[in-house]
Amino acid sequence: MDITHLDIAVVGAGYAGAAAAKALSDLGANVTVYEQARQIREVGAGIGLRPSSMHQFNTRGSGEAVKAVSSPSDAFEILTADCHRIAIEEWPEKDAYGETTRFIHRGDFIDALVGVLPEGMVELGHKLERIEDKGGEATLHFANGESVRADLVVGADGIRSVVREQLFSDRQPVFAGEHAYRAVIDAAGTHGMVADGNLRMYIGRGSKVYLLPLLHRGQVSFDITALHTDSTWAPAVTKEDILRTVEGFDERIVEMTRNLDMDTVNVRAVYDIDPVDVWHSASVVLIGDAAHAMCHHQGQGANSAVLDAGALADALAAAESVEQALAAFQAHRKPITDELQRISRNGWTEDEVNDVFPGQKPGQIGATTATTTED
CATH class of the missing domain: 3.50.50.60 (FAD/NAD(P)-binding domain)
Incomplete structure (x- = not known):
């Protein structure tokens, strides 16, 4: 052909x-x-690009543009809400692709990808x-x-x-039965919790907090994901609502939440298909x-x-x-x-899901909840 x-x-x-x-x-x-x-304007916070993705960029001429606006990471760590380690692992595929995972802001990622396209290609x-x-x-x-x-x-x-x-x-x-609250905050406000450049996920009952470092920006992507029944695409929430989702978490995480500028927080109900x-x-x-x-x-x-x-x-x-x-x-x-x-779809324990959605099991929330997709 x-x-x-x-x-x-x-x-x-x-x-x-x-x-x-x-x-x-x-x-x-x-x-x-x-x-x-x-x-072209991408809202939101940070994402991790795995070694296989970086390999794609390297072989197709986008690698240097992506690396210029991202930070490397060696591992990811899973912890309890009060910071006791559950597991720590190196990112998979490092040896296979000769790359590690890199963290990047969504907006910088789009700019890097579009920036290597020939002029006039995007209408x-x-x-x-x-x-x-x-x-x-x-x-x-x-x-x-x-x-x-x-x-x-x-x-x-x-x-x-x-x-x-x-x-x-x-x-x-399909509504996933959860909300995501995302913001980019100064690294100085995270008390050095991700100074080594690694991703950390803190697990509490019905809530998960992700700290994804964007060290090249001097920032951290701060993501709270919490079980919720409101399927409105962009729900209206207050800082007090968000603070309730981190009750019982390490005081440093609570403080980060308390210091959020709500004008910079991206609030979304979580959907998949x-x-x-x-x-x-x-x-x-x-x-x-x-x-x-x-x-x-x-x-x-x-x-x-x-x-x-x-x-x-x-x-x-x-x-x-x-x-x-x-x-x-x-x-x-x-x-x-x-x-x-x-x-x-299986991001929660059966007990956690049952607290918010009685009678349902992990992975089944979206099957019986509303699928509102309004802006």
């Missing part, structure tokens, strides 16, 4: 879309990324309204009145994917959260998106047709992400 003759439209300029655009354009395809926002202000799958090609219709034809459409448009809903599955995102049976047609494919959005307990959402992008490029390079490539891509990636979705 001559990839240089392919016109590829990528819907979404997030992790999956930007990584896919780089990998596919490096193969010689004519790639354009269509992003609904009028400026902003293109909100997808409708997609027509015509077999060997597809047409995208945008809210600004433009329409675009492509030999291949890559749906990288996130958990509320228009591509997925119109072509592959109309099932809505049920596994999608089919990710592709002859000319359209889903990647990243559009294909397999998952809860964040395993820290695998962004990494899975990056690995999707590389696997899709590899499949296209090896196949005799687009359709054959998309089938091979799904066969390779779907079993992996199905399992990650399953594991990531």
